Amino acid sequence: YGPAEAARDKGHGVGKFDVVTGTQAKSIPNAPSYTSVFAKSLLEQAQQDPKICAVTAAMPDGTGLNLFAERYPSRCFDVGIAEQHGVTFAAALAAGGMKPFCAMYSTFLQRGYDQVVHDVAIQRLPVRFAIDRAGLVGADGATHAGSFDIAFLANLPGFVVMAAADEAELCHMVATAAAYDDGPIAFRFPRGEGIGCDLPQNPAPLDIGKGRIVQKGSQVAILSFGTRLGEVRIAAETLAAQGIVPTIADARFAKPLDREMILKLAADHEVLITIEEGAIGGFGSHVAQLLAEEAVFDRGLKYRSMVLPDSFIDHASPADMYREAKLSAQDIHDKVLQTLGIASLKFRA
Known part of the structure; x- marks a missing residue:
């Protein structure tokens, strides 16, 4: 195949392309990768x-x-x-x-x-x-x-x-x-473009094992590890319109965990939900172990962990893959309501 022989790297991991010319159809990025x-x-x-x-x-x-x-x-x-x-x-x-x-x-x-x-x-x-x-x-x-x-x-x-x-x-x-x-x-970090946020001129080292609170709320805390934070924000907007304002936290570290932040989230909220772009046994499992060791579940916390499913997902757009994995904004929204025992509210993007 001529186009691939002429440019070996461009024939690796292709998207849609013109068979005759080999020209690939690529969208114009809105933010740097x-x-x-x-x-x-x-x-x-x-x-x-x-x-x-x-x-x-x-x-x-x-x-x-x-x-x-x-x-x-x-x-x-x-x-x-x-x-x-x-x-x-x-x-x-x-x-x-x-x-x-x-x-x-x-x-x-x-x-x-x-x-x-x-x-x-x-x-x-x-x-x-x-x-x-x-x-x-x-x-x-x-x-x-x-x-x-x-x-x-x-x-x-x-x-x-x-x-x-x-x-x-x-x-x-x-x-x-x-x-x-x-x-x-x-x-x-993931494949693809970022969200288009401003980049720091002089990046500073983070405090090891310390997360950050992104939004303060009540009743429900969502603890994100990785780039699902963007989907958490979208879900939170819909929840806020429905009278539920969750606390949003960015863990930053799966190890060492921010014990102080996590235990405070657990103490101050009825529901704690973790979300990550990884399989079972990762961040959420470490959080669950911490909560169990500190006897938090004995006091009635409702805890859920959103992870990738126990299956290999075939190629599609990332958005479609995450919808199949049940890790989209709608899935986060629905998980909050299910954990609270609310069945009457629906996701509105």
């Missing part, structure tokens, strides 16, 4: 710190590290399709005093999980994992859907696990990872 925001943020950090370097596994363009390679060729390493080696190589760089950012898709990082455990976590080495394609990814389908990284990283001792709610938060998380030297740290 998360990947580009990560790439530019990493360049800014690398300009300030010569110890920062980057490792990828045959995906320099997909992870945005092509920009890093152009600016700092001696500090950027593409190990080819060898994620296991990439993780161990990043561990060795960290052991040698460098500050490696290991940038891989969530599903590709799965291949190097043994090395994440034995060569990074057990050694308590400060490898920074930049996890692209978090959550459902649209046209790339189930093979590229980042469903499991929250669960398989947050259960490792000494790991810090973050998820960006928007592109501004991603900038802060890159700065947080660059400044963190006490062990391995990971931050995840």
Whole structure:
């Protein structure tokens, strides 16, 4: 097929295209992609710190590290399709005093999980994992859907696990990872464009294990981990019009959890709902464990956890995939009402 032979990269992960010419139909983005925001943020950090370097596994363009390679060729390493080696190589760089950012898709990082455990976590080495394609990814389908990284990283001792709610938060998380030297740290972000928020001029490291309250309400608290925060806001608008104003919180960290914030949300509300772009066993499970240990359920809290379903979802638009996963704004709205025992109100977008 001529168009693919002439441009191999453009024939990888295609959307709709003209069969004769190979021209792909692509929408004009309204905001920068998360990947580009990560790439530019990493360049800014690398300009300030010569110890920062980057490792990828045959995906320099997909992870945005092509920009890093152009600016700092001696500090950027593409190990080819060898994620296991990439993780161990990043561990060795960290052991040698460098500050490696290991940038891989969530599903590709799965291949190097043994090395994440034995060569990074057990050694308590400060490898920074930049996890692209978090959550459902649209046209790339189930093979590229980042469903499991929250669960398989947050259960490792000494790991810090973050998820960006928007592109501004991603900038802060890159700065947080660059400044963190006490062990391995990971931050995840989705495929596609951001929400178009203003980016910080001088991103500041976040306080480790501290979330933020986005909106104060009563009766119901929704605790979001990652970019479902936008859908939570939409759901909250409809709920507010129906007389229910939920508290909205952005967890930022799945590990360590913001114990103080979570326990206060549980104490001050009748209902607590967590939501994440990941499979069962991740953020919501850690929150449930905390609540159980602190005997919160003994006092009657109504708790629900919204996660990806126990199935692989075929490729479609991200919006359609999240509707199938029951993680859209309408699903969040309906979950609140179901938990409160209200059946009379309907979602109005």
